[in-house]
């Protein structure tokens with residue numbers, strides 16, 4: 001049976017079914033127009049299983065050349081038993097097989113996921129062949145797999161979050177340098193005690209990460225961990241959030257437990273404690289002294305038992321001196337203190353952290369970065385990271401969005417513009433203060449760094465440097481001489 005005869009039967013069969021008798025067509029045109037369908041091919045075999053026709057996309061999907069398989073039997077081409085060939089089954093059973101899913105390896109070794117609809121072709125009562133529409137669902141399958149993986153990761157994360165309100169434990173803290181290891185060891189010891197902890201450190205240094213890890217390493221791990229950011233909530237609300245409310249306290253107030261009660265025997269983490277008003281500090285102090293709270297509008301004292309971990313991102317001494325913080329309140333909470341060092345003081349961890357975030361975004365964004373250029377390493381290690389690990393993570397996230405999916409190296413042009421600008425123009429001031437206590441010597445070093453960098457920016461040009469610093473030429477010369485700065489030195493002519 002020729003292809004056209006088979007097609008004619010096929011169309012006549014359908015025409016009979018649809019009572020549309022006068023069908024005439026250019027069969028090749030009809031069949032080839034199916035090629036406009038993406039990731040899909042059309043195939044016809046005769047009653048013996050011999051392949052009579054396949055449309056163009058077949059080569060792309062199956063990896064065979066059409067000319068190599070035409071005229072051959074499907075069972076031989078795919079090395080299948082009769083039961084495993086859907087074409088042969090459809091002919092033998094005289095049945096339409098819809099939505100048949102197949103997974104196999106193509107001639108070029110790629111895994112292929114196909115969904116096939118196979119129709120037997122009749123001439124009268126006799127089956128004279130079958131035709132199939134095969135849709136390549138490999139891409140959709142890969143996407144579905146990815147969605148499934150992401151869902152699973154999210155579910156795991158939520159499970160951890162839902163268990164006790166935390167996401168992190170000590171294993172999640174990155175930092176193999178001496179400074180971080182020492183903080184981790186201290187924090188692990190603190191986890192074994194019941195004393196109140198004050199965690200100090202600049203923004204983004206990992207204070208909450210430590211608070212959660214301590215909770216998860218403590219005997220209270222199965223109880224809730226509840227965090228409240230004192231700077232994010234207006235003072236009047238913060239009181240009712242912490243202590244709860246009793247009905248009638250103010251319009252709309254209901255009987256509601258506060259966070260002290262909700263934390264039960266777990267941990268209550270008071271973040272940015274320094275933002276709390278002095279009035280609320282006094283009320284809280286009373287609760288801390290008695291381990292009892294009174295709901296807003298209530299008159300009953302309720303015993304409470306969470307362990308309190310607090311955090312501050314400013315110097316407590318300064319806050320006490322400027323009367324933003326009550327000293328008795330501070331010392332009630334800072335029974336033991338933990339200091340999270342800023343990133344610029346533990347440069348040895350910067351690249352390890354960068355790799356952590358690169359690998360994270362390689363997975364999330366489907367990137368392939370496996371190298372950080374020397375220049376980028378220099379930049380990352382020399383920037384002073386005022387936003388600490390949070391800022392570094394955002395910087396890498398930015399870079400990973402900019403790299404092309406085929407890039408394997410993280411380069412300067414991928415970094416956020418402010419980092420490229422500042423560093424490439426030598427416009428930042430990583431002032432290297434010597435570890436000495438002599439104020440005069442420190443100031444001399446600071447002045448020297450400042451002038452050296454201004455000279456670098458102006459490629460050693462005295463007039464321009466003096467203008468930028470708003471100094472006279474003579475004054476600049478005098479300072480350079482006093483600080484022993486050699487203006488002929490090649491570093492200024494970069």
Ligand SMILES: Nc1ncnc2c1ncn2[C@@H]1O[C@H](COP(=O)(O)OP(=O)(O)OP(=O)(O)O)[C@@H](O)[C@H]1O
Nearest residue numbers: 172173174175203204205206207208209313389390
């Ligand atoms: N050592 C570290 N290892 C891994 N991730 C870290 C580390 N330090 C901080 N991070 C990450 O940096 C981000 C900021 O950390 P965290 O919120 O704990 O900082 P913080 O000091 O509490 O900041 P803030 O004072 O602004 O509340 C988080 O995503 C955290 O997971």
